[in-house]
Amino acid sequence: MKIVSAREFSLQREVDYGTPEQNEAVRAIIHSVRQEGDAAVLRYTESFDGVSLTAEQLRVTDEELKSAYDKVEPSFIQAIREAADNIRTFHMKQKRNSWMDWQPDGSLLGQIIRPLQRVGVYVPGGKAAYPSSVLMNVIPAQVAGVPEIVMVTPPATGGKAGIDPYTLVAAAEAGVTEIYRVGGAQAIAALAYGTHRIEPVDKICGPGNIYVALAKREVYGAVDIDSIAGPSEIVVLADDTANAAYVAADLLSQAEHDEMASAILVTPSQRLAEEVSAEVQRQLIDLPRRDIASASVESYGAIIVVDTLEEGIRIVNRLAPEHLEIMTEQPMEHVGLIENAGAIFLGAYSSEPVGDYFAGPNHIIPTNGTARFSSPVDIDDFIKKSSMIYYSKEALLRNGETIMQLARHEGLEGHARAIQVRLDNEKKAVDGDGERK
Structure with missing residues (x-):
């Protein structure tokens, strides 16, 4: 792993908006699904996944869900339930209530908070399965009060219509109300615009490949989306008290995600830098996803040696990482100085996978430096707010002239006349003594 100074370091990463051919393919798929509905969904499922389905087979049955429980280990079911409890408990603390505030003049101002009615969750399938992403997408929506949570996930490739049983168990435990075996851009189009079998949703969440990401971007506006996720990122801020083996393992935990994942150590300790560099190479030797992790470390990994921790913190804030681990002697002393990070892990035992799977905070976190202005998924992603105004006569009489002045300044006479x-009506209704006629 290369060691550089702060002056030498430069991480050039671009958001992947796809090739012109990929974008055109996605637009064609969305157009077909809008025009043909289920027929297009089934056609693309056979073409891309090699699975031939009838329209009746799109939806996963209750019997399939029950059967999935027989195919997984009881220990997995227990682990999923414990993780789900932790995630639910964390997100329950984010709940907010509608409010109303009566003014002395009899006016009422307030805000009504309601859940979205129907949310679609995309879960990658095929060669890989991610039950943890099911929990992280579904549970905040459920806690927010969303009554209909729909999951789409590709069927197994190679002619098999099955869905990973671990994913199905996670969906059942999280509270998904409908599951459809469809993936790719066609699944996003079906969720956004609806088909005969799949009703449209209000919002689409969840990660996917480049075609899923481009499709989500394409349908945004017809529905809401969570984000366009980029490659995974981790930055470790450490001093010379950190354990080099721990740091290296945590860097590789993200590097193994994707060849474009970014794993960076920022430290004022030259000794730690050298030890971590050697430890990364040692741990790579028998890592099952060694080729992916090696490519990530080579292209987007670095160890940045800084003069002081304060300089390191400035670099962290500039990077605005998805995941930040602080492995210093007193991590709580530094956390208040962190302005940009999606999730912050404090201390030697708060390894990033603790947050990925079990602790409770959401693992769907802003990437590509967007932690500068965005946040992890939480229940606010699944609610909507309506402002409420009840203006009393007294308030309008007192403030009417001011309101008209502002309207006329903007050239909106119709507003002023309203x-x-x-x-004028109130003035006519009052006699010369100031009393109503």
Whole structure:
């Protein structure tokens, strides 16, 4: 793993908006699904996944869900339930209530908070399965009060219509209400615009390949989306008290995700830098996803040696990483200085996978430096807010002239007259003594 100074370091990463051919393919798929509905979904499923289905087979049955429990180990079911409890407990603390505030003049201002009615969750399938992503997408929506949570996931490739049983168990435990065996851009189009079998949703969440990401971007506006996720990122801020083996293992935990994943150590300790560099190479030797992790470390990994921890913190804030681990002697002393990070892990035992799977905070976190202005998924992603205004006569009489002045300044006479007609009516209704006729 290369060791560089702060002055030498430069991480050039671009958001992947796909090739022109990929974008055109996605637009064609979405157009076909909008025009043909289920027929297009089935055609693309056979073409891309090699699975021939009937429209009746799109939806996973209750019997399949029950059967999935027989195919997984009881220890997995227990682990999923414990993780789900932790995730639910964490997100319950984020709940907010509608509020109303009566003013002295009899006016009422407030905010009504309601859950979205129907949310679609995309879960990658095929060669890999991610039950943890099911929990992280579904449970916040459930806690927010969303009554209909729909999951789409590709069927197994190679002619098999089955879905990974671990994913199905996670979906059942999390509270998914409908599951469809469809993936790719066609699944995103079906969720956004609806088909005969799949009703449209209000929001689409969940990670996927480049075609899924481009499709989500394409349908945004017809529905809401969570984000366009980029490759995984981790930055470790450490001093010379850190354990080099721990640091190296945590860097590789993210490097193994993707060849474009970014794993960076920032430290004022030259000794730690050298030890971590050697430890990364040692741990790579028998890592099952060695080729992926090696490519990530080579292209997007670095150890940045800084003069002080304060300089390291400035670099961290500039990187705005998805995951930040602080492995210093007193990590709590530094956390208040961190302005940009999706999730912050404090201390030697708060390894990033603790957050990925079990602790409770959501593992769907902003990437590509977007932690500068965005946040991890939480229940706010699944609610909507309506402002409420009840203006009393007293308030309108007192403030009407001011409102009209602002409207006329913007050249909107119709706005001003909507107020004026009420003021004139009240004036007519009052006699010369100031009493109503």
